[in-house]
Amino acid sequence: MAQSPRALIVGGGIGGLAAAVALHRRGWAVTVLERARSLEPVGAGISLAPNSLRALDVIGLGDEIRGLAAWQGDGGLRTPGGHWLSRGSAAVMAERFGGPLVLLHRATLIDSLAARLPEGVVRTASAAALVDPGGAGRPARVSTPAGELEAELVVGADGIRSAVRGTLFPGHPGPVYSGFTTWRTVIPLPGADFASHETWGRGRIWGTHPLDDGRVYAYAGARVPAGGRAADDERAELVRLFGDWHDPVPAVLAAARPEDVLRHDVHHIAEPLPAFHAGRVALLGDAAHAMPPTLGQGGNQAIEDAVVLAHHADPRDGRTVEGLAGYTAARKPRTTGISRKAVGVARLNMMRSRPGIMLRDAAITMVSKAGPALFLRSFDGIADWRPPRSPYASDETGVRVP
Template identity: 45%
Template sequence: MPQRAATIVGGGIGGLAAAVALHRHGWRVEVLERAPEFTEIGAGISLWPNALHALEALGLAGAVRALGAIEAGGGVRDRRGRWLSRTDNAELTRRFGHPLVVLQRADLLRVLAEALPADSLRPGSEVSAVRDEGQSLVVDHRGGESRPDVVVGADGLRSVVRRALWPEAAGPRYAGYTAWRMVTEPLTEPPLEGAATWGRGERFGYTALPGGRMYCFATASLPEGRAFGSSESEYAELVRRFGSWPDPVPALLDAVPVDAVLRHDLYDLPPLSSFARGRVALLGDAAHAMTPNLGQGACQALEDAVTLAHCLHSTPDAAAALRSYDQLRRPRTQAIARRSARLGVVGQLSWPPAVLLRDTAARLMPTRATLRSMTPVLGWTSPGAPPAATRSERH
């Protein structure tokens, strides 16, 4: 049987993971990335147990864990710094088989890229068109033309593949708030636990990275497209908004290089009717872009990648395999996207009575119930694997 070929449009986490998964099943893969190199700068990423299960299926969980930090715990605080809820990472590991691991996005991308043949990585290959001509798929890009057996659109929120094959699909919608992301310089005494602090229409969170650094993120309800100019101006805005928040927020801001602040408005994607059309599939943000409130964007892309490769390996007919992929992935990812959006609405509340009610409800929620509510998200295992070690109902 001739070796089957896949063209993956987009060289982010989901695209590279899909390439690794297919390569492990004997496919010839090429990853077309419009940027001049496969990397990201300046931001951290949280990998929850479900993401580690996906990386385990790719044979990369150990390598990724070695590059990350594992906190003792974390949770949510109110504007005065009082804990509203707590999470024990050891309990996460016991219930779901892996801890929460935090690392730099560039490190994760490097591990994924190094698991692929060098000649399968095509940086500087911006895609201009994708066509399904019935008997053949055609991908036009800066490096020429590809005619694979399968095309995977992993090219993000404003996907070229989605626009080409799903022309009727609605575009991204603004969530109503913007986000800042930054990494501190190494701290002499970094916080032992991470936290997200909820204010009124604003939030500030932090979590540990290796080497004493902290990954910090903040949100604020602002009109779409509001810009403060340079990175220095964005930093000044952060200090204005969060500089008087409870410890350790001021110290963390002091440790952030002024030119290291990234800001992006946050969007999600209205639900698609299918993630597959013929022999073309969408993956990650191209299929189900979601707000980052659950920390599941990249985690779901990793799940997508493993599931996609499993379906294509199990079912010789590519179109039928992609229909199975859609049936497995669409209900789950769209439910998680809705849940993340709801959490964002709650987190961004600004009317004082609503904020008081929110914080009181969070404080009264038992830790056991909080963990149990996470099971539908974190209790995933890859297709064909034994059930996850989610013993939440037995203890």
């Protein structure tokens, strides 16, 4: 029996694992190379919109993840004093875009994706470097601690500081600071009873969302210089910045421990890459199009990338290089537009000018009264995306077959 073409995935995050599952189902012999010693994800919560849930349907995970949806009622946008600027609901969201918005811990999604892969596919403590991107007449080559590997396809899913991207496009300027930093935490909050919300202040934002398991996912952002750290601890810094905001913000801060709070400066790729591929190598997720989290689409777009890449990378026809050109054509315009929109939203919700904030809040209120909430409108053209039609049908096991 002929050996299946080989695909090496550099990076075992959400995008890398989603690509591994999608390519495995398509018929590739997949290996995931993750430099960390385990698949424990960096980060806290993630929101999955209907677009990425439909992508997860392609790899058999959509309904499982939809079952974790905790946001069932009202939600929306507030001011630091608690006034609602714009309100929406899970039901309206589902009706408008054909599905719910699911908030869950990143570890839950990582575990679900990894469980879809055969034993031994994921190699941890395996730092990888691209040696040769390959081409139509030769395989790509990757160096690892265990030696050099060859493959018909390499996927660079190694994040915002992607070494694979740097090898493919050494002249690209890479990511730039987005102008703000973020804090995130997932904590138990017994007796919590509040509507899912995001709050926009003066150069600061806060979000609080219930999860399916009884915990709360909270995040914050503030316009500060890059590279900063709190004088005491990051929880104390959040109390200083947000301690007098509306309920349940003080309760969340009181329940959090300093070690529960993660802080990261936000960067994005301002200058789009010339392509998302070169030779036999494809880039996906933050390695290809890192964007601010203001639309909550970073992980969603990585999942979309994964299933579109598998759609274009047919393991049977020997035309991987041509297939990757189709992947770039399908993904670059969409992700570039969403990234620019996320940058624009960051300018809006991180605004510092008091007169500008007054005009912004008044406009949001007026627009939301006249039609769907701003929160929902921001997803138009994003959450209604659908995966490409596969040229393959699915048998009863869900595996793609001719």
